Amino acid sequence: MPVCKVNLRIYNKMDRIVTGTIFGGFARVAVISVRDAVNEEIRLHDLTPLTAAALGRAMTAGVYLGANLKDKDDSYSVSITGDGCIGGVCVAGDGNYTVRGYVSNPHADLPLKENGHLDVGKGIGQGFFSVIKDLGLKEPYTGKCELVSGEIAEDFASYLVKSEGINSAVALGVLTYREGCKSAGGIIVEALPGITEDMLFILEDIAGQFGNVSELLYQKTPEEIFEFYFGHLDAEVFPAHEIKVRCSCNxxxxxxxxxxxxxxxxxxxxxxxxxxxxxxxxxxxxxxxxxxxxxxxxxx
Ligand SMILES: [Zn+2]
Structure with missing residues (x-):
């Protein structure tokens, strides 16, 4: 889609999360763009395309968890530990849409897969997906489950259903080029109580079309992606929230x-x-x- 590419890039300048409901409230959708955040982390940690992809996907999952926290001051951390060359991926943030992250081995690299994609699954390997949420209570919430593929999207969906009882479809992606990251983020659809079989059928069909989500985020804004896939499904879109990279250390x-x-x-x-x-x-x-x-x- 070569038309207006320059304008789209300007419009896409701000990292943000666009959320909304569909089917009159029986499912929630979040479209997240974290390209600038990934570029910041690439510069800060000297990431390879492989480790940038792993961190960018994990940051997208983190932003989603942060957006679902009830209080702005609540915080979360995601830790993905595997036996692959990347080692571990750590992401943290809060209910105020801030996020930060790092990987254990920022220079880790692997040959591309046969389809030309970065081999994040092999880079992460086998291990665990863990989440800690500080909700201002005496004890923090903790959830942990085994990694499914190391590709992070599947692992996050598996975590959501096993630890939080949330049925979801998760697509995450990071598109890198020589100078950094062209696009990064994802689409997460969450089924809510009362959803019908018919609605689930429609959602499965739509989720099957997400395909290369990073390419999609390169061509369209989060708002356009929401409208394109879900606009016709009795949708209500909420105002976008800007995502910022910020460390909480002091x-x-x-x-x-x-x-x-x-x-x-x-x-x-x-x-x-x-x-x-x-x-x-x-x-x-x-x-x-x-x-x-x-x-x-x-x-x-
Ligand atoms: Zn710090």
């Missing part, structure tokens, strides 16, 4: 980590290493504490 939190270590342990590390360094994997910031800072911490 001095106060890191001091909290030191406090939980205990004064004796901190003094021991100081004695052995001369300083205490805490590295944030999400934003690659290093926090350094010398004797003076540690003294001050326990005087508080």
């Amino acid at each position: 001095n106060e939190k890191i001091e909290g980590v030191l406090t939980s270590l205990g004064e004796e342990e901190c003094r021991n590390i100081l004695k052995e290493q001369g300083k205490i360094e805490i590295f944030c994997h999400f934003c690659e910031k290093t926090y350094r504490f010398g004797e003076k800072e540690v003294d001050a911490l326990w005087q508080k």
Whole structure:
């Protein structure tokens, strides 16, 4: 679709999640675009196309979980651990549409699959899909299930049904080129209580047409994708929310980590290493504490 490509790119500038209901409220749809977020992570972590694809797909799943949190201050983390060359993928965010992530081995790479696609499934391998949600309660919510394929979309759908009892269709994709990421995001359709067999049949048929979702996100805006696939199904579309990459680390939190270590342990590390360094994997910031800072911490 060569027409207006430049304009579309400008219109597609903002990462966002577009949600809505269809069938008069018996299913929910989310169309998510995280291209800019993936490009930020590529620059920050020096990702290969393979690891960018894995992280971008996981970030899309994360954004969806974040959007479903009740409170803006609630937070979540997704961790995908596998025995493949990527190692693990970690994504975290909150109900305010912020997201951040990293992979264990950012330089991991594999030959393309026969169909020309990145082999994320092999890169992740076998392992687990885990979610922790801090909902402001005494104990956080945790859910964990085995990976199905390592391709992340299937794994997320499997997590949703096994851990949260949500029947869904999930399509995730990241389109990369030499200079970075052209498009990234996904479409997630969630069946709600009361949905009929006929409605499910229609949804299965539509989900079967998602095909290459990253190419779709390159050609269309999230709003256009919503309208194209679901506009005719008694749909109600809600205002889009902008997605931002933001790390939640700060001095106060890191001091909290030191406090939980205990004064004796901190003094021991100081004695052995001369300083205490805490590295944030999400934003690659290093926090350094010398004797003076540690003294001050326990005087508080
Ligand atoms: Zn950080």
